[in-house]
Amino acid sequence: MNKLLCMLELQQKLNDATNGTGWEKGVTKDGKPINWRRCIYMESAEMIDSFGWKHWKSIAQPTDYDNLQIEIVDVWHFVMSLVLEFSNKAESIEELSERMSQTPEYQKLNTSIPLTFGSDVLLMTRIENVMRLSLIPVSAEMVGALVEEFFDLAYLGALNATELYRLYVGKNILNQFRQDHGYKEGSYIKIWNGLEDNAVMKNAWELNPDMSPEELYDALKEAYPA
Template sequence: MMKQQLQTMLALQDEINTLVNDNWRAQNFAWYRAIWVESAELLDHYGWKWWKKQEPDMDQVKLELVDIWHFGLSLELQQGSPQQVAADMLAELGAGQRKAGDFRSNLEAFTLNTLASKQFDLVGFAQLLADAELTFDELYQRYVGKNVLNRFRQDNGYKDGSYVKNWAGREDNEHLAEIATQLDTTASDYSAQIYRALQARYSETAPA
């Protein structure tokens, strides 16, 4: 199941990158820099200020981890096709049992490794998943939903500014979250089901 989920996510990331830029692999985009910036945003949601009371916003932490995963998959795809890189990624993700540790320190180590190598520190990311108690199944569900929403936005005018993010007084992210709870994440056409449901709801609620 984990291998199938990983291949699905890699294929979806390849598709959305190609939608944005047909020749994205040759562009040498600074994916590692995007990971670095997302990591800083992630730390803000977790909390790091000793001079004020802060409680980790774990839902936002998980959302930021999913965003980092998008960029990490893109870096991995620079090495080959989804089928080619999935096996190596699976081996690193499954290497050893990881226990939750010091999230801030592990995030800093992950970020330093990413900046130093300009590659995706997959082992470090797996540790962050353990720290945040984000299972691979939940990562898959959250990633596929956000990936499909990104593609849906592109298909409906996001690039030229004509896309409307608020439908019937609610952001598209909220509609996505509601739709995702109604679908079977194990279905082979899970991503296609999400897209169809988004399209149907957008057609019904978006302003003409």
């Protein structure tokens, strides 16, 4: 299975369902402007809170590596969306996937060997590099550099291609579940019996890593407190 192609196709499908077809022009079906770069740097800022970076507060706070990986996958949604918007049918998703998969940075992820976390200093540097790139105007060079920087971040975040795929699919299904249960309307419940829905999703995968996406959706539906 081509994991990268599958993720790009799922992201296209999710964006079509959430924002309406034609979202690549930068506007949702409701006429609201889309800014994927802003999504990337705002989510990256949330990622930094996985570290005990505040020298004046909670100085003994350990790094929350589980949350860090979830936040990396959140940013991946928006990186792929920016790539899809920029290509805007100039090349097929298959061609896009093939080009991205040939980068040396992705090749490092394409291994069955479990990866280990890089140092907090290196991780923070990569996160801030992603933020820096997302703040400059879009160009082919910017998009290419952003994708490569993201893959390096995933590598330091101990996510090989399989783990990135599994967490992405989990979050993709969770996002679908959120949309189906009142996320846009504000009625969605994010804390389920003391756990954030992201953690519930990740625990479900760990209990049954062979689940299909449909089975994961059913597991979320069964656990939802409403």
